[in-house]
Amino acid sequence: MVEIKNLTKRYGGNVALHGISFDIKDHEILGFLGPNGAGKSTTMNIIAGYLPSTSGTVTINGFDITEQAAxxxxxxxxxxxxxxxxxxxxxxxxxxxxxxxxGIKRPDVKPQVESAMERLHITDMRRRLIRNLSKGYKQRVGFAQALLGNPKILILDEPTVGLDPAQVSEVRALIKELGKDHAVIFSSHILAEVSAVCERVVIITKGEIRAIDTIEHLERSMTANTLLNLTVEGEKDTALRILKDIRGIKEIKYLNAADGRVSCQLTLEDESVRNEIMSALMANGCNIAEMSMAKLDLEQVFLKLTAQKEKRSSLQDLLDETPDVSGEAPQDAANDTTE
Amino acid sequence: MFALYKKELQAFFYSPFAYVLTALFMLIFSFGFITSIANMDSNTLKFSFPEFFYNNFFYFIFIIPLLTMRSFADERRGGTEVLLYSSPLSVTQIVLAKFLAIVTVFLFMIVLSLFFPIYAACTGKVIWSALICAYAGFFLWGLVCIALGMLLSSLTGNAIIAAIIGEIVMEGLLFLDQVAGSRLVDAYPHLNSVVTWFSMQRRFVYFSQGMFRLEDLVFFLSVTALVLCWNVLSIEKRRYSHA
Structure with a gap:
């Protein structure tokens, strides 16, 4: 439906977008995620034809946005x-x-306007001057405008910013509903919002794409990465043997052994395995010198991704390459240490 | 394009804007009219509308930038230009729609000012051919000024600044007319011919004498078209270097 290839945008000496490429499929809700100033709005402005790109192409439903703009x-x-x-x-x-x-034909104008107003619940406001409306209602009027003409592709740039919680959930529900018969590209800097609405997500920082992946992968990477850093007093072989026997440990990563202490990092199925590990080690005479665990929450994943320097193809690749998650987020509430 | 034209017209006529400006125009017109009548030559009792236009250009010139100042500056300031440029309309269509809307308001003012010659016709004799010619010249002159004002409005995000720069540029044009006849420029025949060619007021003189020359018509229309093209290019350029 939408194909973006090697999109680059320069503002004088500043490069806002470094050759980004991705596509949006039919009936798909694509989340466009990145911190403020990452290049989200620039990309969306280019896709919508408001700004021209410095180089690269945007093809919409088979039409080039610069060559066949109308x-x-x-x-x-x-x-x-x-x-x-x-x-x-x-x-x-x-x-x-x-x-x-x-360019909507005259007989279609009235019904389309009516249905857009109904969808956004602004029919009661039809006679009101826009200047007198609240921010939330102005946002809805803008949203209604985007729906006119029943376009195949909807580009929504941070549609929930400035709305109250009830309106936010309303808008999210609307986007989900629109995804059934439109391709929707939807930007946000709130990861939870994107995960609640989108099927696929593009993460962008400093004008570069960090990852393009599905939400399932994103969620799996969250739950799959309950990590436990463990330091045990005792022999390396003994400790590892005990750990291998415990069900619920998905992976054991041996780190080092020094001064009669063994350090390793365990990937757990869930947090409850922690007690089992403690009792098994104690029963076999291995004292636990240190145990710290961290569950990656969505925001941490996001922060990790946006802090990465190199480009990755999927979220999982990225997370696989960041083993020291717990050590880097000591202030997190999910972090607890047992001595 | 018609939708944008209609919206622009509504913006003028649904607000006091067009009426206040028209009132100002009529006020200048009637003051000028009264003064000219009062100073009429008592031997001939002749009053010339073309001369009247010519003498009052300085005042009329203030009206045009006020009409054009909001055309692009307000869109830019209010963030609504995104709506226009992401619509299927081309920049040329947008510029033309806005231009035609302002021209319509200008025509509205001109038509209202016909009150004075009609009133004069009721009490005396009016040479209609010369009058129509003068009005045509005034209208063509207005087209150039509207195009210029719109261009200036597209260069800034502030309507007031657009208006002030507009006034300065219009004054500059009047000054050019003065320079064209000065001895300083007369000393350089080539320069003089260029300045004279660009002088709008000198071309208006022909209209005021009841001469409708094709050359002048082409001049006014082509300068208007040129400035409108410049307007389109300046908007396109800004979109490319938008920061």
Whole structure:
């Protein structure tokens, strides 16, 4: 549906995007994730045809965004970060105007405006001046504008920013529903939000893609990486033998042995295995010198990914290469140490 | 494109903006009219509308930047330009729609000002051919100024700055007209011919004499088209270097 190849954007001497490539499939909700200033909005502006790229191509439903701009733009509904509303217009008047510039045929304008207002629950506000609406309602009016013309692709730039919690969940539900018959690209800097709504996620930092992966992989990487750093007093072979016998330990990574102490890192199925490990070691006369564990939460995964210097193809690759997660997040609540 | 044209017109007429500006235009017109009538030559009792236009350019010139100042600056400031540039409309269509809307408001003002010649016709004799010619010249001059004002509005995100720079540029154009006739420029025939060619007021003189020359028509229309193209290019350029 949307294909982005080697997209580069320079602002004078600054490079905002370094040759990023990804695609959006039909009926897919793609999350576009990154910290502020990562290049999310720039990418979305380029896809929507607002800004031209320095190099690279964006193909929308088979139309190139620069070569066949009008055809490509007809397939897009765009909600920018700041809703592009005219404060002096009334809601209905504004939506009718938007329908007009999108080239919607006259007999279709009224029904489309009505259905967009109904979907966003702003029918009651139709006669109100946009300047008098709250931020949440302005956002909804902007959203309604993006739905006009029933575009195949919806580009939503941080659609939940500034909304109250009830509105946030409403908008999320709406995006999920829209994903059934549109391709949706949706940006956010809140990972939990993306995981609640999207099927696939693109993580971007400093104009480069860090990872493109499905949410299942993301979640699996969260649960699969309950890591335990363990230091035991005793012989290396004995300690490792005891650990091997315990069910629930998925992987044992031997780190080092010095001064009669053995250090290793264990990957656990879940936290409950921890007690079993403790009792098994104690029963065999191995004293535990140190035990610390950390469960990666979504935010940590995100922080890890965005702090990485090199590009990775999947989240799992990345997490496999970051064994010292627990050591790097000592302030985390999930971290607890037993001596 | 019609949707944008309509929206622009609504922005003028649903707010006091167009009415206040039209009132200002009419005020300048009527003050000028009264003064000219009062100073009429008592021997001939002749009053010339073309001359009146010519003498009051300095005042009318203030109106145009006020009309054009918001055209692009407000879109940029309010973040609504995203809506326009991500719509299927091309930049050329956007510029044309906005231009035509402002031209319509300008026409509205001109039509209202016809009150004075009509009133004059009721009490005396009006040479309509010369009057229509003068109005055509004034309208064409207005087209160039509107295009220029829009260009300046597209260069800034602040409507007030657009208006002030607009006034300065319009004054500059008037100054060019003065320079064209000065001895300083007369000393250099080549320079003089260039300056004279660009001088809009000198071209207006022909209209005011009841001469509708193709050359002048082409001049005004081509300068308007040129400035509008410049406007399109300046917007495109800014999108490429947008930061």
């Amino acid at each position: 055809d490509a733009k007809r397939c897009i509904g765009y909600l920018p970060e700041i809703p592009p509303v005219y404060p002096d217009m009334r809601v209905e008047e504004y939506l009718t105007f938007c329908a007009g510039i999108k």
